[in-house]
Amino acid sequence: MPEIIQSICILDDDSSVLSSLQQLLDSDGFAARTFDNPDRFLAYAQEHAVTLVLLDVWMPGTNGIEVQERLHEFSPGTRVIVMTGREEARVRDAAMESGAFAFLVKPFDDEAFLTLVHSAVDGGS
Template structure:
């Protein structure tokens, strides 16, 4: 992990990307914004990502499909899904694929920050959500 953790935000909703970007930066982290899963996959610096916030439903490749691609590679940062589509089948697919969490929109700031801390500091057993 880099000295200042980098969070990738993959969401087709520009307002959501910007809101999450502001939140991440206010907590002292670096963020990188992507409008699509394909944009993230083609990024030459994606191996510097320490955690990902990913929407489920996006044009082109979905967040679940992105997760499946990443699961075939040695580089697999923790993924926190954030979505307004909270059906049980999609949640199960995300969690079965190894997601750290599956959160509904609007996201509660405290819950998301606790999850990010857990993703970025997995050895700290005192962190609970």
């Protein structure tokens, strides 16, 4: 079972996604903090060590790629799993070029998702 000291954050503007991912992570022994606002997440991440962020691409006012780039300016070691409801090659390429650990299209398989989270928090590639 993972250690609770791993800090996982979820950033998505959809409350149902936040809730379901938090429950899924909780069921596997992870504690996750949720955010529905990019600025609140970035403010939190500036003050706390974040191991992994699960980051939605399409949010009002900004997009996940911009958030990822801003995050890596002050926290380059934070791993990012980018999530989106739309498969777009240019978005995937931008996310991976900006240093994303992985790129997922919603909906995704729970077991594959948890395997990816374990790999990210354990420092895998």
